Amino acid sequence: MSEKPARSFDHVDTWVFDLDNTLYSHHLNLWQQVDDRIRSYVSEYLKVSKEEAFRVQKDYYKRYGTTMRGLMTEHGMEADDYLAYVHLIDHSPLKPNPELGAAIEKLPGRKLILTNGTRAHADAITKKLDIHTHFEDVFDIVAADLEPKPAKQTYDKFLKLHGVEPKSAAMFEDLARNLTVPHELGMVTTLVVPDGTREVLRQDWEMEGRGEPYVDHVTDDLTGFLVALR
Structure with missing residues (x-):
């Protein structure tokens, strides 16, 4: 066939x-800047180490489409602060x-x-x-x-x-x-x-x-x- x-x-x-x-x-690797800021946000929001934040970040990204959706679903996070924080990057x-x-x-x-x-x-x-x-x-x-x-x-x-x-x-x-x-x-x-x-x-x-x-x-x-x- x-x-x-x-x-x-x-x-x-x-x-x-x-x-x-x-x-x-x-x-x-412009997205790497966003990726790093997501990890920092997860670490601060969940009060976990950067290593644990990395694990959570990638797990939620794969399972929910975005880390944000995972945080919203699993932890009831509001999205506004997250979106403003993670996209504050250097575009140069x-x-x-x-x-x-x-x-x-x-x-x-x-x-x-x-x-x-x-x-x-x-x-x-x-x-x-x-x-x-x-x-x-x-x-x-x-x-x-x-x-x-x-x-x-x-x-x-x-x-x-x-x-x-x-x-x-x-x-x-x-x-x-x-x-x-x-x-x-x-x-x-x-x-x-x-x-x-x-x-x-x-x-x-x-x-x-x-x-x-x-x-x-x-x-x-x-x-x-x-x-x-x-």
């Missing part, structure tokens, strides 16, 4: 992008990326961001990359009622709010598990992986899934991939 061919982009009129480690290179490693901006601009149709981060975090990053003008809107964790990807209801809320027909949309993500629901809904899915020559700070499970049937395409060069689509 032959494998089904990967879905093409010929019919796509809505382009949906994750934010962190998707619209900027993994090797910048980011530089304008005119090539990526041009590639996004030339895609036919709408462009949206769907992130488990905050709108403020997305705005800061896209402005530093100088690509913010190419996106119609940002659907963030607050718009998702604090329910992160890969929860199906998060994608359903996004699609309904923005009037997106999934069968004519494409999704770009750096975590394969976050492409499961989009693929089931009919979206063309692309997994953005680290440049093979770069060292990145990721857990093993975060790097899995590139060979799964819900991943239509894989690239370690988002800009080049988008240019080639034209």
Whole structure:
């Protein structure tokens, strides 16, 4: 029995992008700053050592989609202070990326961001990359009622709010598990992986899934991939 061919982009009129480690290179390790601040927050909030905070952080991230959702579920944490604290990072490693901006601009149709981060975090990053003008809107964790990807209801809320027909949309993500629901809904899915020559700070499970049937395409060069689509 032959494998089904990967879905093409010929019919796509809505382009949906994750934010962190998707619209900027993994090797910048910008997310590591957020990761470190999450660990500090967990340590202080639960009054545990940094070592125990690391264990809890990664356990909740894997089981709940975000550490925040785990803290809310397991400990009744309020999200506002957490979100403000963990996204207070130095964005200076980011530089304008005119090539990526041009590639996004030339895609036919709408462009949206769907992130488990905050709108403020997305705005800061896209402005530093100088690509913010190419996106119609940002659907963030607050718009998702604090329910992160890969929860199906998060994608359903996004699609309904923005009037997106999934069968004519494409999704770009750096975590394969976050492409499961989009693929089931009919979206063309692309997994953005680290440049093979770069060292990145990721857990093993975060790097899995590139060979799964819900991943239509894989690239370690988002800009080049988008240019080639034209």
